[in-house]
Amino acid sequence: MALVQACQDARRAYRNWFDSLQGRRRGPRIRHPKLRRKRGRQSIRLTRNGFALHGERLYVTKVGDIKVAWSRALPSVPSSVTVIRDSDGRYYASFVVQRQATPLPACDREVGVDLGLASLAVTSDGEVIANPRFYRAAQRRLRRAQRVLSRRKKGSANRAKARHRVAVVHRKVREARLDYAHKTALRLVRDNQAVYAEDLAVSGLARTRLAKSVADVGWSLLLRCIQEKAARYGRTFGKIGRFEPTSQVCSACGVKDGPKPLGIRVWTCAACGTVHDRDVNAARNILALGRRERLNACGTGVRPPLTVAAGAEAGTHQSAA
Numbered sequence: 001m002a003l004v005q006a007c008q009d010a011r012r013a014y015r016n017w018f019d020s021l022q023g024r025r026r027g028p029r030i031r032h033p034k035l036r037r038k039r040g041r042q043s044i045r046l047t048r049n050g051f052a053l054h055g056e057r058l059y060v061t062k063v064g065d066i067k068v069a070w071s072r073a074l075p076s077v078p079s080s081v082t083v084i085r086d087s088d089g090r091y092y093a094s095f096v097v098q099r100q101a102t103p104l105p106a107c108d109r110e111v112g113v114d115l116g117l118a119s120l121a122v123t124s125d126g127e128v129i130a131n132p133r134f135y136r137a138a139q140r141r142l143r144r145a146q147r148v149l150s151r152r153k154k155g156s157a158n159r160a161k162a163r164h165r166v167a168v169v170h171r172k173v174r175e176a177r178l179d180y181a182h183k184t185a186l187r188l189v190r191d192n193q194a195v196y197a198e199d200l201a202v203s204g205l206a207r208t209r210l211a212k213s214v215a216d217v218g219w220s221l222l223l224r225c226i227q228e229k230a231a232r233y234g235r236t237f238g239k240i241g242r243f244e245p246t247s248q249v250c251s252a253c254g255v256k257d258g259p260k261p262l263g264i265r266v267w268t269c270a271a272c273g274t275v276h277d278r279d280v281n282a283a284r285n286i287l288a289l290g291r292r293e294r295l296n297a298c299g300t301g302v303r304p305p306l307t308v309a310a311g312a313e314a315g316t317h318q319s320a321a
């Protein structure tokens with residue numbers, strides 16, 4: 001079973017690579033498939049014939065019955081299971097199941113979300129969602145664990161123990177970030193009929209000197225969670241183009257006020273005199289753009305005359321680094 005799955009995975013990986021080389025595949029260039037590694041995270045996937053559920057226990061071919069600490073009841077008969085051994089030695093069983101959508105009762109609130117680094121997000125209602133910076137918070141612990149690891153003799157039992165401790169710190173950071181993203185996304189989706197956000201060029205920003213902050217804040221993770229939950233609860237999630245000058249336009253009167261240095265947090269519109277918080281104004285513009293694109297998609301299919309695109313802004317609050 002494991003060999004068959006591995007062969008299929010390899011076949012798909014090579015097909016993706018060849019398609020990418022020949023330009024038959026959209027998205028970024030795909031590299032040559034990586035060889036299997038013996039260390040770190042390991043996993044095997046088993047389909048129908050390879051596993052069964054024996055009451056509370058998971059039966060795996062050639063292994064036998066395994067005791068499982070269930071995190072939740074399975075909503076349907078699983079079609080496959082992936083058994084994962086994480087780099088810190090924990091084992092997980094991840095099932096593929098079908099789940100019914102559970103739409104929430106409709107509500108009339110809609111929200112625009114401006115993602116940033118100083119705070120994870122600012123909504124068009126003026127709510128500020130904090131950025132807990134889980135990785136930075138764990139850096140001292142991580143540094144100590146890694147220092148211990150580097151001093152242990154290669155191949156020794158104490159080195160294996162030290163490596164395990166480093167892996168545990170990384171896992172805790174990962175889990176805390178995932179939990180926070182799920183809770184934030186659920187709150188946004190539950191309280192609003194539609195959520196709009198900017199489509200950020202995360203992979204580009206992750207190559208700048210802000211890389212660590214960008215990776216730690218987890219924008220893509222949050223957006224993915226919002227998208228999943230919106231689909232599940234019958235709500236709308238819309239992304240707006242990344243070149244919209246959302247922080248240059250006055251959300252009250254629509255006049256484009258020109259680019260502003262990232263240090264300016266509050267500004268007054270020259271045309272109508274409204275005083276704007278930079279991020280809330282951007283979130284309101286995102287909400288307006290998202291609504292317009294959505295109505296347009298339902299209607300004529302003609303792209304609306306959007307405000308002039310400008311390359312003056314990187315798209316995020318860089319001052320926050």
Ligand SMILES: [Zn+2]
Nearest residue numbers: 250253269272
């Ligand atoms: Zn104005």
